[in-house]
Amino acid sequence: MPKQVDHRERRETIARALWRVAEQRGIAQASVREVAQEAGISHGAVQHYFATREEMLAFAMDFASEQTSLRVAEGVRELGNPPHPRDMLRVMLTEMLPLHPDARATSRMSAAYVLEALHSANIHTRARDGLTHGRDLIKQIVRQAITDGHISPDRDPATETNLLLTLTGLTPLIELGVIEPQEALTAVDQHLNQLFANKT
Amino acid sequence: MPKQVDHRERRETIARALWRVAEQRGIAQASVREVAQEAGISHGAVQHYFATREEMLAFAMDFASEQTSLRVAEGVRELGNPPHPRDMLRVMLTEMLPLHPDARATSRMSAAYVLEALHSANIHTRARDGLTHGRDLIKQIVRQAITDGHISPDRDPATETNLLLTLTGLTPLIELGVIEPQEALTAVDQHLNQLFANKT
Numbered sequence: 168m169p170k171q172v173d174h175r176e177r178r179e180t181i182a183r184a185l186w187r188v189a190e191q192r193g194i195a196q197a198s199v200r201e202v203a204q205e206a207g208i209s210h211g212a213v214q215h216y217f218a219t220r221e222e223m224l225a226f227a228m229d230f231a232s233e234q235t236s237l238r239v240a241e242g243v244r245e246l247g248n249p250p251h252p253r254d255m256l257r258v259m260l261t262e263m264l265p266l267h268p269d270a271r272a273t274s275r276m277s278a279a280y281v282l283e284a285l286h287s288a289n290i291h292t293r294a295r296d297g298l299t300h301g302r303d304l305i306k307q308i309v310r311q312a313i314t315d316g317h318i319s320p321d322r323d324p325a326t327e328t329n330l331l332l333t334l335t336g337l338t339p340l341i342e343l344g345v346i347e348p349q350e351a352l353t354a355v356d357q358h359l360n361q362l363f364a365n366k367t
Numbered sequence: 368m369p370k371q372v373d374h375r376e377r378r379e380t381i382a383r384a385l386w387r388v389a390e391q392r393g394i395a396q397a398s399v400r401e402v403a404q405e406a407g408i409s410h411g412a413v414q415h416y417f418a419t420r421e422e423m424l425a426f427a428m429d430f431a432s433e434q435t436s437l438r439v440a441e442g443v444r445e446l447g448n449p450p451h452p453r454d455m456l457r458v459m460l461t462e463m464l465p466l467h468p469d470a471r472a473t474s475r476m477s478a479a480y481v482l483e484a485l486h487s488a489n490i491h492t493r494a495r496d497g498l499t500h501g502r503d504l505i506k507q508i509v510r511q512a513i514t515d516g517h518i519s520p521d522r523d524p525a526t527e528t529n530l531l532l533t534l535t536g537l538t539p540l541i542e543l544g545v546i547e548p549q550e551a552l553t554a555v556d557q558h559l560n561q562l563f564a565n566k567t
Binding site for chain 1 (some may be wrong): 389390392393394395396432475478479481482483484485486491494495498499502523526528529530532533534535536537538539540542543544545546550551553554557558561
């Protein structure tokens with residue numbers, strides 16, 4: 168196996184171990200030492216890949232975002248060609264919710280990362296840039312959907328994008344068992360119906 | 368001063384110290400020892416009020432919910448009599464967003480508590496009950512607003528309540544500086560406008 172691939176695989180193994188520690192015991196417990204133990208790798212080997220805990224966290228978050236993007240891309244491929252913007256948004260938004268194990272792992276990593284960002288300037292910048300990037304992607308779809316007549320032109324793309332992103336606010340309701348996954352999907356669909364149907 | 372009041376005051380002082388530790392360094396750092404130091408009280412004195420860290424966390428969360436309720440009640444008192452359900456919901460939802468220092472402290476406590484709930488069965492139950500209670504209050508307002516003809520009867524109260532609660536999903540966007548507070552308020556107003564105006 169080429170060395171480059173091996174390097175990448177090792178980093179991903181460590182990132183997944185970090186997700187598990189964060190999921191089971193909280194991100195504060197995700198020290199280099201704990202993550203190494205969870206990954207079944209020596210402390211020194213983890214330090215070889217990540218010089219600091221912050222670097223390790225940043226990679227684990229980037230990897231979570233990548234995995235979410237891959238799941239979204241896969242979901243979008245299964246849609247019609249070209250996909251309807253409503254369906255694309257539905258795939259993007261539901262993959263951000265903790266509705267299956269992979270999505271739960273990336274969702275929890277993401278929630279923990281936001282809290283870490285509140286007391287680390289570096290993480291704050293990275294988390295802000297990541298969220299801004301995701302917001303731009305959604306805004307582009309909303310804007311195009313307005314141009315193509317799927318969404319009423321009297322809707323403001325920025326505000327509607329912010330409201331679509333708030334659907335991730337279903338996460339605590341799902342995680343705490345206040346609502347069932349099906350109720351979360353119904354809420355997403357109701358929001359999308361309102362956005363796409365009311366061309367007043 | 369009656370002993371009962373003094374006891375309550377001491378617990379609130381400790382709860383506020385815990386909020387500060389959670390806000391500045393993360394809730395995982397909020398051990399009895401750290402909170403005692405932040406509160407300027409001896410470790411033993413904190414243990415006199417709270418036998419365990421979990422008890423201390425639970426009280427700090429209950430106190431955050433109470434403080435939020437007080438701010439909401441104050442906001443609602445400033446509305447017309449009887450207040451319009453749209454305005455009541457606006458007060459409730461905006462006080463859950465980190466738009467001023469008191470709301471930021473309670474919002475961060477709440478976000479951290481949800482993450483703690485993922486790896487503590489006791490906290491999970493308490494957090495679920497608290498969120499269920501808040502959801503019931505909002506659902507009651509939505510239901511009444513439908514009865515009174517403010518919201519279209521073809522809206523489902525449970526789904527609309529879930530969507531109103533998701534507006535707390537604006538929190539990461541505000542905390543990370545992705546959107547300005549004014550954009551968050553615009554999003555809340557746009558959501559309420561859609562809910563109250565579209566009586567198709």
